[in-house]
Amino acid sequence: MLFTEDFLHYVWKFRLFDHAKLQTDDGEELEVFSAGMHNTDSGPDFHNARIRIGETVWAGNVEVHLSASDWQKHGHTTDNAYENVILHVVYQNDEPLTLPNGRKVPTLQLKDRIPAELYNRYHQMVFGQQSIIPCENSIAGIDKLIMNNWLTRVLIERLETRSKAVIDRLNLYRGDWEETFYQFLAANFGFKTNALPFELLAKSLPQLILAKHKNNPMQIEALIFGQAGFLEGELQDEYPLKLKEEYSFLRKKYNLKPIENHLWKFMRLRPQNFPTVRLAQFAALIVQSNHLFSKILEIKDINALRALFTDVKVNEYWDNHYRFNVASKPSAKTLGASSIDILLINTLALFLFSYGKQHQQQHYISRSLKLLENLPAEQNNITEDFITLGVKINNAFESQALLELKNNYCNYKKCLQCGVGNKILKLA
Structure with missing residues (x-):
């Protein structure tokens, strides 16, 4: 058989082995009352298991290995954390286990006790030649309730992971939520292609400086385009020349x-x-939205949140320009609906969640999840692949969860830790 130790963890955790006439390696009768709590940190694999060996009921830790000899190979012999192991569960018992203190640890061998159908399903998922995800041939048939419950859990994992980056930045700026929000919003304003320079721009130009010039749009624009490096070269049009003049003074100041x-x-x-267009839009947003994060905490209506971005009006110079000194046909330079939704997903929803976690206020977390439920699903290669497999994606809540599922479970074939994979493996 070809499998990993994780598969044995899975088999033991859910007790998916033949329980008939269980015996230890010494021939004593064995009964499993509880497999214990799976431990993913250091130490024995399962805590607080309850078993009966002969006439004695034991409570304690269980260690799982492919081969009994792995105990020695993994260095457990000299590790005091393993002294209270009550059962050694292995696929193959290739040698008896005796601790340095002379105590012999009972061993259960699972070889020939794992159902062939279970193994075949596992092998097909983890070692098969699927083109998109391991369970691509089965995921469309998963019960909707099971799928929704798992996606909810995965989405929370995604938000909790991403909120750690928010809190780290918040600590760097001594608890200043406005500055932290400004930094993340700037990076997301660059979307995927220009996220890095937008982030560097925001770090080089603190929000506090912009706040001092909130009543002077020309100076806000000069600071943003100047710090972005677009006022360094030779300029011809009146508007960029004015920006350069303003920036020259502010740069020294x-x-x-x-x-x-x-x-x-x-x-x-x-x-x-x-x-250049995105920078113009970002500058207009800064001009029109003082204390933006505070407003977001107060606004509960999704249309009102969208209005913060739809009502942004750039300098009239950009009505017929996409770049400095190069005239173009007149066109509106407003943020598109899909761009606004991406900002709401990646910035606003994240910050509502992070703020709620930091202050232990559940209603902000609930608002974050509700916002994602009311936003349309993202369209990208990953969501398109899931749709191809028959998965219906109703909103951003589900599309964000599926991104997390693909990137942190499917790509690493962590089917045994996945609610969907678990269900497929245990199908009758």
């Missing part, structure tokens, strides 16, 4: 250093998504 302009990417982007 605040001792600013612009980021490298070459970091911004234009290639393979539609003109509407050029970084």
Whole structure:
């Protein structure tokens, strides 16, 4: 048989082996009352198991290995954490286990006790030649309730992981939520292609400086385009020349250093998504939305949240420009609906969740999840693959969960830790 130790953990955890006439390696009758709690940290694999060996009921830890000799190979012999193991569960008992103190640890061999059908399903998922995900031939048939419950858990995992980055940045800025939100919003304003330069821009230009010039749109625009490195070269039009003049003064006043302009990417982007247009939109948002994070905490209606971004109006120069000094046909430079939804998903929902976790206020966490439930699902390669497999994606709640499922479970074939994989393995 070809499998990993995780598979044996799974078999023991859910007691998916033949229980008839169980015996230890010494021939004593064995009965399993509880497999124990699975331990994913250091130490024995299962805690607080309850078993009966002969006439004695034992409570304690269980260690699981492919071969009994792995106990020695894994260095457990000299580790005091393993002294109270009450049962050694192995696939193959290739040698008896005796501790340094002379105590012989009872061993249960699972060879020939694992159902062939269970193994075959496991082998097909983990070692098969699927093109998208391990369970691609079965996932469409999973009960809706089971699927929804698992996606909820996976989404919470995703938000908790991402919120750690928020809290780390928050601590760096001494608990300043407005500055932390501004930093993340800037990075997400670059979307995928220009996320890095947008993030570097925000780090080089604290929100506190922008707040001092909130009543002067020209100075806000000058600071943003100047720090982005777009005012360094030769400029011709009146608008960028004014920005350069303003920035020259502000740069000296605040001792600013612009980021490298070459970091911004234009290639393979539609003109509407050029970084210059995004910077203009970001500047307009800063001008029109003072204390933006505080407003987001107060606003509960999704349409009102969208309005924070839909009502952003860039400088009229951009009505017929996508880049400085290059005129174009007139076109609106408003943020599109899909772009706004991405910002709501990746920034607002994340920060509502993070704020709720940090302050132990469940209603903000609930608002975060409700926001994702009311936003349309993202369209990307991963969601399209799931749709191809017959998975219906109703909203951003589910699409975000599926992204987490694919990237942190399916890609690593962690089927044994997955609620969907578990259900497929245990199908009759």
